[in-house]
Amino acid sequence: MSVLASSRSGKPRVGLFVTCLVDLMRPSVGFAAVKLLEDAGCTVEAPVQTCCGQPAYNSGDRGTTRDLAMRIIETFQEFDYVVSPSGSCAGMIRKHYPELFEEDPNWRAKASALAAKTFELTSFLVDVLGVTQVDATYHGAVTYHDSCSGLRELGVRTQPRLLLSSVRGLTLVEMNDSDVCCGFGGTFAVKYSDISGSIVDAKARNVEAAGAPTLLAGDLGCLMNMAGKLSRGGKPVQVRHVAEVLANMTDEPAIGLPREAALKQDQP
């Protein structure tokens, strides 16, 4: 792993942008991200935070978006890096924050500075830290969905696959159209639920056809959408964030599975 110039400790100081969905729905993903970053030699902090503003941004509310973006910028500007277990939220900061402040040179400079040091988790590990393997075991086949923002805004495609290839016991089976949208699209899934339902139906069929018992991806929104569709269709596919597998933290039940059953199973 490369050594990076940084704060007093000599370790890169990373601010974890945990994202709303991970914060609220699945904190274990955040802790998996922390473990991966710490194992890779980073100091990780998670300052008090809320939303990056993407829901407002995509609903056309630039004013609210700017307010929220200013908070994020002020909260995270002190770190060497900002890392997020989400291509969508990292993409919001990296690609869209500078655009938000086009007419405000002062804030645009701050937004650009933050954008330049903000990364999606797996691409940070691989592209910035030079990590090529993780210490994890996961038995069985997995298939991987490329979430749109990560893939097309940040170029996240090979990085998670490279890291997964180092997981003991794991084989990656590619599904058809892994790069096609799952139909989540934030508020789209609610505003145009019928269309979203049809798109995620096609995705679920591709997941099922791949035949792997586990589905992984790097964005919790997509994962909840796909997990919800698979469970509605009675498909026994375990759905997890890729960070959980890479961090060897798969004790928590998969997305949408009961907690109590898992607790019972864990007791000898």
Place this chain on the structure above:
Amino acid sequence: MTVHTTSPQFKQNAARALHDPQLQKALNNVKQGFIDKRQAAADKLPEFEALRDSARDIKNHTLEHLDLYLEAYEQKVKASGGHVHFARNADEAREIILSICREAGARTVTKGKSMISEEIGINHYLEANGIKPVETDLGEYIIQLRNELPSHIIAPAVHLNATQVEQDFRRVHTHLDAKRDLSEPVQLLTEARAVLRERFLAADVGITGANFLVAETGTSIIVTNEGNGDLTQILPRTHIVLASIEKLVPTLEDASQLLRVLARSATGQEMSVYTTFSTGPRRSGDADGPENYHVVLIDNGRSAMLGTSFEEMLRCIRCGACMNHCPVYHAVGGHAYGWVYPGPMGAVLTPSLIGVDKAGHLPNASTFCGRCESVCPVRIPLPKLMRHWREREFERHLTPASVRSGLSLWSFFAKRPALYRLATRAAMATLGFAGRRRGRFSWLPLAKGWTKHRDFPAPQGETFQARWQRERKGGTA
């Protein structure tokens, strides 16, 4: 507005499309055909990405000097013996076309595929004035028989299956043997070829669109695979070219750059079968070709897009790659969009042309997956432009009240981190507890749209920030 729109009923249109098994079957052809072919064509040409940049730059340059290139083009067309007409809007364009047809004493008019002709609704207008328009592109011919709009800008009948086409041919071609075999697509093609051959030879006027207009030479360019556009323009005595003003390019070299990305992006061909460069009417000594050559340059809202954030949309060369790669288009097809232009390019262009009050759904009905932008040969940032429309709607209070109130509730908390932490901690604890046995909800208040089609996974219970504070003693908080 020129052609009736059902864009305001986008949701109902989409619901109908999703429940139409014939349509769903036909849409599979889009998913399977175009995408792999485009990718293969792009992979075979190492310069493809550089050509996309070049295509974008040529269009940008032309748009920045559009007035001057239009003047140069007009001068060249006149010098070659052709006529140039300017139309501010659809009404003017239709009147100009009708008067040219009348002057030519036209009874029937053949037509090459042209989206601008759909935009101005010329067929119905000519018919109402006693002139019979005949679409000659196979797909356009089929949808004309059905009195439909195209559902795709390069494959107008992509929403239909062969059996539907067979039924239409039997209904309309009543002069043919009722017992003929039409079970194979090739038999349908052969029949259309024979029927249309007579129309080509009998037509008094031929109307085509233009993929590009060349300022350097006063040339109009059409691109087809069937050859119908050529028969439309060389057989009748009068050829009318309809083109919107943004079709200009400076030179033949510039046109060649754009042609290198057009077919590859559209159908995955290295080059379309017929690329035709027409300059003026027949020359002395010529044995064939039109005696009269007219160009109708149509603005219909374009000049007002220049200098705005939607100017980039005027780069569009109508290849259809954006819709070929769009998950929403794949799900609902083109007719759901409710006007002439479907898919991502339609979601940006339609509000410009018919008003965002009518077409407001279109730029919202996107997941912003970005696949359209990633394949656009002229690199139009389609999601960004759709977002611009959403901003206009928000400013004009056209955003639905439910979305606005949900959003303001969310941002109220998001701007108050302490309150946010309290509220989310309580909410997630409740939801987590309620969902602990099943791990998911098949129904939730306020999330009906979600749970109609999929379960809502239960949260783990404690929020990340609560646990972080507990375990790591608060981080920097």
Place this chain on the structure above:
Amino acid sequence: MSARDEILAGIRRSLGVKGNETIRRQIVQDRLERAPKGVVPARGQVSGEERIALFRTMAESSLATVTEVGTPAEVPQSIALFLRDHNLPATLRMGGDPRLKAMPWSETALEISQGPSEGQDLNAVSHAFGGVAETGTLAMISGPENPSTLNFLPDNHIIVVSAKDIASDYESVWSRVRFAFGKGGMPRTVNWITGPSRSGDIEQTLLLGAHGPRRLHVIVVRE
């Protein structure tokens, strides 16, 4: 104000153009004069045998058939053979191209007729202005020598092209057109033809012979 003037004024307003346009006009004039080439793919930048071979490969991949003959005098026999092999009648329509007229048609049993097509001809032959190796495209020029209708109405279209006229790229064809017709001049029609007519409009299934020729046969004359 006329529609024309109003549209042009609207464009200038939208673009924020005011007053003196000397610089803009100069930019436009320069571009029209210089006609920069842009990105020309390396694929076609080969010469001699390699270029002919590339032309042939690309034309065949567009579903044309290609044959080569040594001299113009061999063209009539080659066409007769092609028609016989495909069970086609020994008839042929052509324009007044002197290169075609000079060929020894009387050595064959072909029934030759001259002039544009009115839609009844099964077979036609035209002489190309040039070819483009990059995509296996033929460049045809309208006129009494090679009427445009011959390119589209017959079922079987045969195009003769001289090997020396097969260029690397489209740009080379344009410079020949400029040489022949003057800068800014064009023949009434230039047809680029890449393969036989086709349609995918019914269930996206590729079918040949939509409105134009079902077969495109290219004869490359080496000499």
